[in-house]
Amino acid sequence: MAKAYWVAAYRSVSDPDALAAYAKLSGPAIIAGGGRILVRGVPAVTYEAGLEQRTVVIEFDSVEHAQQVHDSPAYQEAMALLGTGAERDIRIVEGV
Incomplete structure (x- = not known):
């Protein structure tokens, strides 16, 4: 099974405090x-x-695993803290 990579590119950060709150929860959840x-x-x-x-x-070990983490309650709690504090693009791509 091919590994997967979650790639996030931040276009802008409008609320650094919201990003910091998100980071406190998102890293451990991931x-x-x-x-x-x-x-x-x-x-x-x-x-x-x-x-x-x-x-x-x-x-991640697979695309499915990356999706499960993204959709998990722990990560979604972090996302709620970020709210509209950043504009970003997240992609999950399969490794070769």
Whole structure:
């Protein structure tokens, strides 16, 4: 079974306090669900469109596992704290 990667790109953060509250719950929820946070931060270097967006990459054992963690009550509680404090794009992609 191929691993899966949850990729989040933050277009903007309008409420840093909401993001901090989200982070306090989301990290532990993801790790408890078996996710491994590989990348978290702004790009060191950008190419092509050159977007300097905060990016997070989390590895999971499968797409289904990543979906289960995203949809879990613990992660959804973190999402409720974030609310509209950030505009972001989350994708779950299968590894090769």
